[in-house]
Amino acid sequence: xxxxxxxxxxxxxxxxxxxxxxxxxxxxxxxxxxxxxxxxxxxxxxxxxxxxxxxxxxxxxxxxxxxxxxxxxxxxxxxxxxxxxxxxxxxxxxxxxxxxxxxxxxxxxxxxxxxxxxxxxxxxxxxxxxxxxxxxxxxxxxxxxxxxxxxxxxxxxxxxxxxxxxxxxxxxxxxxxxxxxxxxxxxxxxxxxxxxxxxxxxxxxxxxxxxxxxxxxxxxxxxxxxxxxxxxxxxxxxxxxxxxxxxxxxxxxxxxxxxxxxxxxxxxxxxxxxxxxxxxxxxxxxxxxxxxxxxxxxxxxxxxxxxxxxxxxxxxxxxxxx
Numbered sequence: 370x371x372x373x374x375x376x377x378x379x380x381x382x383x384x385x386x387x388x389x390x391x392x393x394x395x396x397x398x399x400x401x402x403x404x405x406x407x408x409x410x411x412x413x414x415x416x417x418x419x420x421x422x423x424x425x426x427x428x429x430x431x432x433x434x435x436x437x438x439x440x441x442x443x444x445x446x447x448x449x450x451x452x453x454x455x456x457x458x459x460x461x462x463x464x465x466x467x468x469x470x471x472x473x474x475x476x477x478x479x480x481x482x483x484x485x486x487x488x489x490x491x492x493x494x495x496x497x498x499x500x501x502x503x504x505x506x507x508x509x510x511x512x513x514x515x516x517x518x519x520x521x522x523x524x525x526x527x528x529x530x531x532x533x534x535x536x537x538x539x540x541x542x543x544x545x546x547x548x549x550x551x552x553x554x555x556x557x558x559x560x561x562x563x564x565x566x567x568x569x570x571x572x573x574x575x576x577x578x579x580x581x582x583x584x585x586x587x588x589x590x591x592x593x594x595x596x597x598x599x600x601x602x603x604x605x606x607x608x609x610x611x612x613x614x615x616x617x618x619x620x621x622x623x624x625x626x627x628x629x630x631x632x633x634x635x636x637x638x639x640x641x642x643x644x645x646x647x648x649x650x651x652x653x654x655x656x657x658x659x660x661x662x663x664x665x666x667x668x669x670x671x672x673x674x675x676x677x678x679x680x681x682x683x684x685x686x687x688x689x690x691x
Contacts (some may be wrong), residue, residue, distance in 0.1 A: 388471060412465040413499060414507065417514065418456035419474035420492050421626035425449040426477035428485060436622075438482045441524060444680070448521045449492075451682035452514050459510060486525055493518035500657045501650045509645040513659045513683040516637070516664040521678045523668040532587055533658050535594040539651045544602040551639075551646040552599055553607045555659070558639035559592040560631075565632040568615070569625035575671075577622075584629065584666055588636070591659050598652065624674035633667035634681070641685025660685055 377658035431441040479485045496515035498507050523529070544552070568584040574582060596606040616674040640663065643656035664684035671679050 372490040380537070381518040381582070387660040391627070411467055411468040412460050412463060413465075413503065414456050414511070415465075417492070417496055417499075417511065418453055418460050419447050420488075420495065421453035421456055421514070423475040423477050424488055424492060425453055427479045427488070428476075430478050431482065431485060435481070437473050441482065442485070444678075445489065445521055447678075448517060448680055448682045450487065452517060453490075455510060455683060455686075456514065459507065459666075466540055476612070486522065489518050493522070497657060500644070500653050504618070505645050506646065508653055509641050509686070510683075512644045512660055513641060513686050516658065516661040517682045518682045519661045520664040520668050520684060523665050524680065525616070529669075531612075532583075532590065535590060535655055535658055536597065536651070541598050541638040541649065541651060544604065544649065544652070545647065546647065548643070548652060549599065549602070549645040551643040552595055553604075555636070555639040556592065556599070556607050557641050557672045558636045559588050559595060560607075561613045562636050563592065564609070564613045565615060566626050568619055569629050572625035573622055580669065582634075585665065587662055591636075592663070594655060594659075598655065603605050623674055626670050627676065630667055630670035630674050630676055633663045633670060634684075637667065637685040638687075640684075658661055663681070 403679045423444045428442045429450060432442035432446065437443070475488065479488065493515050496518065500515070503511060529676045563585060566581055566588065570577075570581050598608045616631055617624060617627065619625050621626050637660055640656045640660040644653060644660065647653055647656070665679070667684070668680055671677075
C-alpha cells in the first residue's frame with residue numbers, strides 16, 4: 370500500500386514530467402511549422418486545376434454531341450486533361466487547405482466549339498497572370514499551361530497573333546547566377562533557331578516564305594532581347610556558333626519542317642528553364658512571351674512535318690511530349 374505522502378510525491382513527479390513534456394512539445398510543433406514553411410492560404414493553382422478539368426470534360430461532351438467537331442474536341446480534351454493532371458499533382462503536393470467557400474468550377478458543358486475556344490483563351494490569360502508571383506518551379510508550370518493553351522488555339526482559325534513587345538523600356542540591373550546560366554542557354558537556343566531557319570529556307574518552297582521570314586524575325590528579336598538583358602546586368606552574352614547540327618539531315622521540305630519544329634521545341638525548353646530559374650518579374654515576363662511564341666509557331670511546323678502530338682500540352686517541360 371502506498372502512503373499519502375508517497376502518493377503526493379508521485380503526483381508531483383508526474384505533474385513535473387507532464388509539464389516538461391508539454392514544454393518540449395510546444396516548441397517542437399512551432400519549430401516544425403517554421404522549418405516546413407507551410408502556407409495555409411488557399412492554393413492559387415486550385416482554380417486553374419478546376420478550370421482545366423472542367424474544360425476537358427466539356428470538350429469530351431462536345432465531341433459526343435457534335436460529330437462535326439469531334440476530332441478537334443478530342444484533341445482539346447487531351448490537352449486540357451494533361452493540364453488538369455499536372456496542376457492537380459502540384460496542388461495535392463502542397464496540400465493547402467481547401468477554401469471554406471470552395472471555388473466553383475466552370476460548367477462541364479459548352480454549347481459549341483466557339484464557347485470552348487473562349488474558355489481556353491480565358492485559361493491562357495488566367496495562368497499567365499500567375500507567372501510573375503508564384504515560386505520558381507510553379508512559374509514554369511503555369512507558364513507551360515498558358516503556352517499550351519495558346520498553342521491549342523492554333524488549331525482554330527485565329528492563326529498566329531502579332532509579335533509582342535518583349536522588353537519595352539525595362540532595364541535589368543543584376544541577375545542571379547542561375548538566371549544568367551538559364552538566359553545563356555536560351556540565347557544558345559535562339560542562335561540555333563536562327564541558323565535552322567536559314568538552313569530550312571533552302572529546302573522549303575515559296576509557300577513557306579512568310580512563315581520562315583516571320584519565324585526568323587521572331588528569333589532575332591528574342592536573341593537581341595536576351596543579349597540586352599545579359600549585357601545590362603554586366604554579363605557577356607554567349608556568341609553564336611558558326612553552324613549547328615540538326616537532329617537529322619535536312620534534304621527536303623518534310624525534313625526541313627521537322628528541323629524547324631525541333632528548333633522551336635528546343636527554344637521552348639530553354640525559356641521554360643528561365644522561368645524556373647529567376648524571380649525577376651521582367652525576366653519572367655520575357656520568358657513567358659518567348660515560351661508562348663515558340664509553342665505557337667511550333668504547332669504549324671509540327672503540322673507540316675506530321676509530328677505527333679501536334680500540340681505538346683505543356684510546352685518546354687520534360688514531362689510532356691515535345
